[in-house]
């Protein structure tokens with residue numbers, strides 16, 4: 001899931017090392033002078049007839065050098081025995097060449113959704129020259145054996161490698177019963193393993209039953225790594241980590257951006273207030289059983305902040321205090337885990353969808369898509385959201401104030 005800082009950063013194209021106005025929040029004197037010169041159409045003359053005072057000011061006040069990109073530490077990924085970077089790369093955010101190169105040089109050696117990145121020739125050439133030092137996963141959404149097999153092969157061929165390290169089943173199983181009865185993806189994995197096209201089996205999952213499905217998968221002994229959406233696990237995250245440790249299964253936390261939005265005040269008490277993501281990642285990496293975090297990285301400043309979490313563990317008492325602070329913080333629409341438990345009590349109102357549309361608008365800045373989706377809801381459902389009529393305010397077990405959050409959504413989207 002994207003987060004607002006990344007969406008903003010990608011829109012301003014700030015994927016370069018030098019700070020911009022959006023990096024600092026204000027123009028420096030040098031920015032002002034430079035823009036004044038360009039704004040007056042004097043750029044071509046800057047070396048000749050631009051007033052000496054401006055040239056002197058430009059020369060005297062160099063932009064501050066960007067701080068170096070921190071090196072990332074590595075950890076053993078469970079029984080696979082491989083060592084992966086504590087910060088893993090989300091391929092869907094590293095598609096800019098300089099950014100990917102910086103991430104690789106900083107030590108990131110695990111890439112999630114690898115086909116999204118390595119179909120680029122420039123990324124593939126680094127991959128193939130360093131194939132044994134880089135680890136990749138591809139997401140498998142298909143449930144049937146042939147569908148899953150073909151999906152893997154299509155993605156492997158896009159990457160251009162003889163093998164992909166992880167065949168990662170993604171949220172195919174909504175319940176433990178599903179996991180026990182729907183085996184097509186596992187049969188596809190077995191075939192690919194015999195053909196030496198894959199090395200290990202992983203599971204990424206989110207949704208209401210995620211903790212139970214993850215535990216059942218690990219207890220089956222089939223899985224080498226998991227990617228839990230931490231927010232979806234709620235209080236069960238510790239249980240998931242405990243089983244992972246018992247079974248020596250690697251854990252890469254995903255969907256790690258949304259949890260920070262709305263909780264900045266809590267993170268500010270435990271780390272640099274300007275770097276809430278770094279504080280959250282330090283918190284996650286300090287929990288026994290966690291191997292790595294996968295997080296979106298849209299520009300160099302994101303990369304610095306994310307990598308700054310590596311090798312900076314919190315004490316147990318800090319972890320416990322932050323956990324308590326997060327639990328006590330007021331819940332909002334970003335905390336909706338789309339479990340659907342409130343829908344029946346609210347007359348079938350698609351509360352989870354409306355919360356998601358609000359996130360598209362407020363956090364991702366995509367008002368048009370959010371409004372389009374919201375306006376596709378039946379008029380009586382939009383009226384219920386706007387007025388709170390028929391909404392059971394206390395029906396969310398996670399404490400979301402439904403009436404207030406839905407009314408606010410209607411103000412954004414209606």
Ligand code: SF4
Nearest residue numbers: 336337339340342396
């Ligand atoms: S508002 Fe609460 S109960 Fe309703 S879908 Fe979201 S998390 Fe579940």
